[in-house]
Every structure is written in structure tokens, then in C-alpha cells.
Amino acid sequence: MDGFFEQPGETRGPGLAAAGATLTIDLGAVRENYRRLKARLGGARCAGVVKADGYGLGAAVIASALRKEGCDSFFVAHVGEGLDLREALGPGPAIYVLNGLPPGAEADAVAAGLIAVANSAEQLSAWRATARRLGRKLPVAVQVDSGMARLGMAPAEVETVAADPDALAGLDLTLVMSHLACADEPDHAANRVQLAEFERLRRLLPAAPASLANSSGIFLGSEWHFDLARPGAALYGINPTPDSDNPMRPVVRLEAKVIQTRTIGEGAGIGYGHTAIADGPLRVATISLGYADGWRRRAAAFAHFNDVRLPFIGRVSMDSIILDVSDLPEGSLKAGDMVEMIGPSQTLDEVARYSGTIAYEVLTSLGRRFNRRYIGG
Numbered sequence: 563m564d565g566f567f568e569q570p571g572e573t574r575g576p577g578l579a580a581a582g583a584t585l586t587i588d589l590g591a592v593r594e595n596y597r598r599l600k601a602r603l604g605g606a607r608c609a610g611v612v613k614a615d616g617y618g619l620g621a622a623v624i625a626s627a628l629r630k631e632g633c634d635s636f637f638v639a640h641v642g643e644g645l646d647l648r649e650a651l652g653p654g655p656a657i658y659v660l661n662g663l664p665p666g667a668e669a670d671a672v673a674a675g676l677i678a679v680a681n682s683a684e685q686l687s688a689w690r691a692t693a694r695r696l697g698r699k700l701p702v703a704v705q706v707d708s709g710m711a712r713l714g715m716a717p718a719e720v721e722t723v724a725a726d727p728d729a730l731a732g733l734d735l736t737l738v739m740s741h742l743a744c745a746d747e748p749d750h751a752a753n754r755v756q757l758a759e760f761e762r763l764r765r766l767l768p769a770a771p772a773s774l775a776n777s778s779g780i781f782l783g784s785e786w787h788f789d790l791a792r793p794g795a796a797l798y799g800i801n802p803t804p805d806s807d808n809p810m811r812p813v814v815r816l817e818a819k820v821i822q823t824r825t826i827g828e829g830a831g832i833g834y835g836h837t838a839i840a841d842g843p844l845r846v847a848t849i850s851l852g853y854a855d856g857w858r859r860r861a862a863a864f865a866h867f868n869d870v871r872l873p874f875i876g877r878v879s880m881d882s883i884i885l886d887v888s889d890l891p892e893g894s895l896k897a898g899d900m901v902e903m904i905g906p907s908q909t910l911d912e913v914a915r916y917s918g919t920i921a922y923e924v925l926t927s928l929g930r931r932f933n934r935r936y937i938g939g
């Protein structure tokens with residue numbers, strides 16, 4: 563094929579012989595994607611969003627790769643993710659906790675040097691109390707809701723905080739941020755509305771570096787860039803511009819192992835519920851991948867072998883899928899062979915479409931029992 567698999571790599575999880583599928587993660591591509599985003603950003607800095615274990619690909623490994631490109635700011639969703647990441651990266655890089663600090667997590671967060679994202683006045687005051695109790699200045703990021711209604715201080719709350727001269731007492735405001743709801747639709751009116759509202763809200767607060775753009779936001783234009791961008795998806799090869807060609811390099815490749823092949827006769831029922839019936843003699847192959855691996859049961863997609871497209875036939879099972887391999891020369895596909903599930907023949911974004919979801923969900927669902935190979939590190 564294209565040499566992707568011939569590169570030396572580091573394996574995690576079960577070995578190739580013991581696993582049903584191999585997930586290959588190209589760290590060189592992650593780094594290349596980071597460089598491409600940085601080039602678009604001009605003077606603005608570029609963070610790495612590694613929540614949900616680096617979108618399922620391994621936060622510690624991904625963040626370490628990004629460190630080599632000079633990335634010094636990371637975003638996770640939960641305190642627990644931040645603690646793990648700090649352990650992996652050591653002191654130095656900024657680690658922001660997007661979902662904020664739940665009561666009781668403050669001590670661990672301070673010990674690990676995590677930066678709380680205060681999403682409400684209440685969270686801000688809890689963090690202020692922690693700083694007072696410890697008698698030291700703590701960094702904080704404030705998220706404002708510029709029009710998504712998910713996380714962040716509502717405009718009225720920002721005004722209240724702004725009017726309180728002690729709101730940031732003992733705190734060092736290192737970032738004012740907000741999140742875009744419709745950045746992947748460049749013509750959506752909300753993008754400009756949120757931009758204007760973010761500009762207004764951040765001016766109410768003391769001067770601090772600002773951050774608005776996720777992956778797709780970077781492609782809206784420089785007005786959305788501010789001081790720091792927060793891409794996740796694009797780093798992992800997900801297309802941040804769904805209406806045009808993917809400007810990013812693919813990062814993942816998923817290959818599943820053939821475990822059995824057979825020829826069935828006309829009228830044979832195929833898989834659970836016999837949702838497919840052979841309409842003539844048919845050659846089929848069963849692969850060692852199923853919905854327990856995060857492959858949607860409803861995702862009617864394809865596998866590929868030597869560029870030949872092999873349709874799924876019958877239902878996706880927990881640990882296996884049956885393929886119609888009639889288009890392959892007889893005997894060319896054997897037990898032990900690997901078929902491509904995500905890769906050059908069928909992209910991650912295509913798999914998402916077949917699954918009725920978005921590539922983010924495909925990636926973060928991919929299971930833990932794969933043979934995982936990291937290449938290009």
C-alpha cells in the first residue's frame with residue numbers, strides 16, 4: 563500500500579496477533595496539522611485540545627507530540643484528565659480545565675497547577691476563596707457565553723463580575739474565552755454575532771489574552787483568532803471545513819482482521835435477524851470488529867481490500883461484521899488478512915456520514931481493545 567504500516571511504531575494494548583483490529587495513529591500527521599494551523603494563525607498562539615483522552619487517541623502521547631512543536635497550552639474537560647496530563651507532561655505547560663472545578667477538586671487542581679476555567683460567578687468566587695485560603699495568587703480563565711448557552715458566564719453575570727472590584731482578588735486572569743456554536747458553517751449568521759458579543763464582553767473584564775476559535779473557527783478568518791486558538795478536531799485529521807476539501811492530514815487508520823471466510827448458497831440467512839438473504843451463491847468474510855469496538859451497529863459502511871470495496875451484509879454484531887467479498891478474486895482474502903475500515907479508501911469523515919454522526923463521535927467511540935500503534939513520533 564502506501565508505506566503507512568511499514569513505518570516503525572510503538573505499540574500499546576494487545577499485540578497484533580492478539581487483537582481483532584489495529585488502530586494506527588500517525589503522530590507525524592498530528593504535528594503537521596499543528597504546523598498547518600499555526601501557519602493560518604499568523605501571530606496568534608495555538609493550543610491543543612486533548613479532552614476525552616485526546617479525542618480517544620491518547621492525550622499523553624498526543625500532547626507530548628505537540629510539545630515538540632512548541633505547543634505550551636492544553637485544554638481538557640475534566641479535572642481528572644488534567645491531573646493525568648500534568649503527570650504525563652511534567653511542570654511547565656498550561657493545562658486548562660474547560661468544565662470548571664467542581665467543589666472538592668480545588669486542592670488537587672492547585673497541586674497539579676491546573677488552570678480553572680470559571681464558567682460562572684459562583685465558580686469564580688470559589689476559586690477566589692481557594693486562593694485566599696492558600697494565601698497565594700492562582701491563575702484563572704473566565705469563559706463568557708457569547709451565544710451558545712452551554713458553558714460560561716451569561717452577559718448579565720459578566721456585568722455583575724465586572725462591577726465588583728474584588729471579583730478577581732487574589733487571582734491572575736490569564737485568559738478570557740468563549741466558544742463558537744456554528745463555526746463549521748462559515749455563512750452562519752451566529753459567527754459574527756458571537757464575535758461581536760465576545761468583543762463586548764471581554765472589554766468589560768480586565769485586559770487579558772483572549773480565545774474564541776476552535777478548529778473551524780480558525781478557518782473563519784483572522785478576526786476570530788484573538789491571542790490563542792483552541793483546536794482539537796483538526797489536529798486529529800477531522801475536516802474543519804466540511805463544505806470543502808479537508809485541509810488537514812489524516813491521522814488515524816483502522817484495520818480489522820479477517821477471522822473466517824465462506825461461500826454460502828442462495829437463500830442463506832445472513833447474520834442476526836436474517837436481515838439479508840443470499841440471492842445466489844455468495845462469498846462472505848467475517849471480520850473481528852463490532853459495535854463493542856465503537857463501530858456503530860447502524861453504520862452500514864464498507865471495508866476495503868486492495869482498493870476493492872467490500873459492503874457490509876447483515877447486521878453489525880458485538881464483535882464481528884460480515885462482508886460481501888464477491889468482488890474479490892476467489893481465494894485472495896484469507897483469515898488473518900487485514901481489511902481497511904478507516905484510511906485512504908474510506909475517510910474518517912465518510913465513516914461518520916455512514917454512521918449518521920460526526921467524526922468527533924466516531925473517534926471518541928473507538929474501543930480500547932485494539933492493537934494501537936503510534937508512528938511518526
Ligand SMILES: *Cc1c(COP(=O)(O)O)cnc(C)c1O
Nearest residue numbers: 611741776777792793794795796
Ligand atoms: C472541544 C472544544 C474545543 C475544540 O473544538 P474542535 O471543534 O474539536 O476544534 C475548543 N474549545 C472548547 C470550549 C471545547 O469544548
